[in-house]
Amino acid sequence: MTDDDPRGEDRxxxxxxxxxALDLTRPLGTADGDIRRREGFVVTVERGGGDGGRSAVGLGEATPLPGWTESREACAAAIDEVDVQNGSASAPAALDAASTPAARHGVSLALADAAARDAGERLADRLADEADVDATxxxxxxxxxxxxxxSPDETAAEAERxxxxxxxxxxxxxxxxxxxxDVERVRAVRDAVGDAVALRADANGAWDRxxxxxALDALAPFDLAYVxxxxxxxxxxxxAALREGDDRSSGVRIAADESVAARGVDAVLDAGAADAVVLKPMALGGPDRALAAALRARRAGVDPVVTTTIDAVVAxxxxxxxxxxxPDVSPCGxxxxxxxxxxxxxDPCPIADGSLPVPSGAGLAGRAFDELRLS
Structure with missing residues (x-):
C-alpha cells in the first residue's frame, strides 16, 4: 500500500x-520536562466492506507527546476529520505525518492491523512485505x-540488577x-558489569559543543556503544563535527534521538550527524514510516534503534x-x-532474558486485544 495508490480494500x-489516561509509576525526566501521565486514544478502524465485500476491523493507538508530536486536542481533531462518508482513502493519504504524527500512527496502525488480521499474518510480516525487506x-x-x-553506587547497583x-x-x-x-557513574557501571555488557549513554541534549x-574524550575508555x-x-x-574531522573527540559513536523528531530522519542522515538513529513510531507517524526510516538509515550506513514515547501496550x-x-536489529528501547x-x-510481549517475543498471532497479537478492538 502506498500513500498515492490506496487499494479499494484499504479504504x-x-x-x-x-x-x-495512564499514570507513570514515577515521573520520567526528559529534556522537555517530567512526564507523569500518558493520555491518548485507542483507535478502531474498519476497512473494506464496500460493494458487498468483506470488512476487517483493526486496532491502533494514538498517544501524543507534546514536544515530539501534536497536542492531544490536535490529535483528536485529526482522527475525527478522517472522511469515512465518502469512502476516504487509507490513513497515509488522509492524515499528515508532519503535523499530526500521533493521529496518523493510530489510524495507520489500525488499518495495518486489520489488513494483517484479514490475511492471517503477523503485523511484522506484513510490514516487511510492503517495505520489500529481503529477510524474514x-x-x-x-x-x-x-x-x-x-550516585555511582546507586547506578552500579541498578545496572547489576x-x-x-x-x-x-x-x-x-x-x-x-x-x-x-557522570564519568564516575559510567566507570562504576563498567566495573560492576564487566566488558561483555554493551553500554550506551543518553545526554538528552544537555551539553554544549x-x-x-x-565528555566524549572522558567517556572513551569505557567502550560505549554510543552517546x-x-x-x-x-x-x-x-x-556532525563530533563525528568527523579534527573535531572528532575520540571515536565514540553518536546517536540522534530528539534531532530525528526536530529535523527529520533525512536531515540527520544528509548532515552526517549520527552513527545511529533512535526511531519512535509514534513521533514518525506510524509503523510503516518508522520501518521506512530504519531502512533508509541502514542504506546510509547508520544503525536504526526503535523505541517508544512511553506508549501504552498497543503502540x-x-x-x-x-x-x-x-534485519539484525540492535537492542531497542x-x-x-x-x-x-x-x-x-x-502485555503480549513479556520481557525474558533481555528480549521481547514477537506475538505469533495475526495482526498485532492475535486475539490478545479483542476487548479493546470491539469496544
Whole structure:
C-alpha cells in the first residue's frame, strides 16, 4: 500500500476513538520536562466492506507527546476529520505525518492491523512485505534496560540488577550532573558489569559543543556503544563535527534521538550527524514510516534503534513488530511497559532474558486485544 495508490480494500469505512489516561509509576525526566501521565486514544478502524465485500476491523493507538508530536486536542481533531462518508482513502493519504504524527500512527496502525488480521499474518510480516525487506522478520527483539540518574553506587547497583535480569545492553542517563560526576557513574557501571555488557549513554541534549567534546574524550575508555543526543536537537552541524574531522573527540559513536523528531530522519542522515538513529513510531507517524526510516538509515550506513514515547501496550506491541522487521536489529528501547502504573491490557510481549517475543498471532497479537478492538 502506498500513500498515492490506496487499494479499494484499504479504504476506511469507519473510524472510532476512545480516550484513556495512564499514570507513570514515577515521573520520567526528559529534556522537555517530567512526564507523569500518558493520555491518548485507542483507535478502531474498519476497512473494506464496500460493494458487498468483506470488512476487517483493526486496532491502533494514538498517544501524543507534546514536544515530539501534536497536542492531544490536535490529535483528536485529526482522527475525527478522517472522511469515512465518502469512502476516504487509507490513513497515509488522509492524515499528515508532519503535523499530526500521533493521529496518523493510530489510524495507520489500525488499518495495518486489520489488513494483517484479514490475511492471517503477523503485523511484522506484513510490514516487511510492503517495505520489500529481503529477510524474514525475527521472532524476538533484543532490548536495552534504562538506568536512571543516581550516585555511582546507586547506578552500579541498578545496572547489576538489570544484568541479573538478563539484559546485556544498558542505557545510562547522563547530562544532569557535571561531566566528571557522570564519568564516575559510567566507570562504576563498567566495573560492576564487566566488558561483555554493551553500554550506551543518553545526554538528552544537555551539553554544549565544548562540554560534549570533553565528555566524549572522558567517556572513551569505557567502550560505549554510543552517546545519544549529546547536543541540542537542532545542532546537526555540531553532531556532525563530533563525528568527523579534527573535531572528532575520540571515536565514540553518536546517536540522534530528539534531532530525528526536530529535523527529520533525512536531515540527520544528509548532515552526517549520527552513527545511529533512535526511531519512535509514534513521533514518525506510524509503523510503516518508522520501518521506512530504519531502512533508509541502514542504506546510509547508520544503525536504526526503535523505541517508544512511553506508549501504552498497543503502540508498544506495534513497535516490537517494527523492530522485528529490521534485519539484525540492535537492542531497542522497547522495555518501557514497567514505567506505567497500569495499562490498557496485559502485555503480549513479556520481557525474558533481555528480549521481547514477537506475538505469533495475526495482526498485532492475535486475539490478545479483542476487548479493546470491539469496544
Amino acid at each position: 476506511i469505512s469507519a473510524v472510532r476513538r476512545r480516550a484513556f 522478520p525475527a521472532d524476538a527483539v533484543p532490548v536495552n534496560a534504562t538506568v536512571g540518574d543516581g 538489570a544484568v541479573d535480569a538478563g539484559f546485556d545492553c544498558l542505557k545510562l542517563k547522563v547530562g544532569a550532573r557535571e561531566v566528571d560526576a 565544548e562540554t560534549a567534546r570533553r 545519544e543526543q549529546p547536543l541540542s536537537a537542532a545542532d546537526l552541524d555540531g553532531l 508498544r506491541t506495534a513497535a516490537v513488530h517494527v523492530a522485528a522487521a529490521i 522497547l522495555a518501557t511497559g514497567a514505567l506505567l502504573d497500569e495499562d490498557l491490557a496485559p
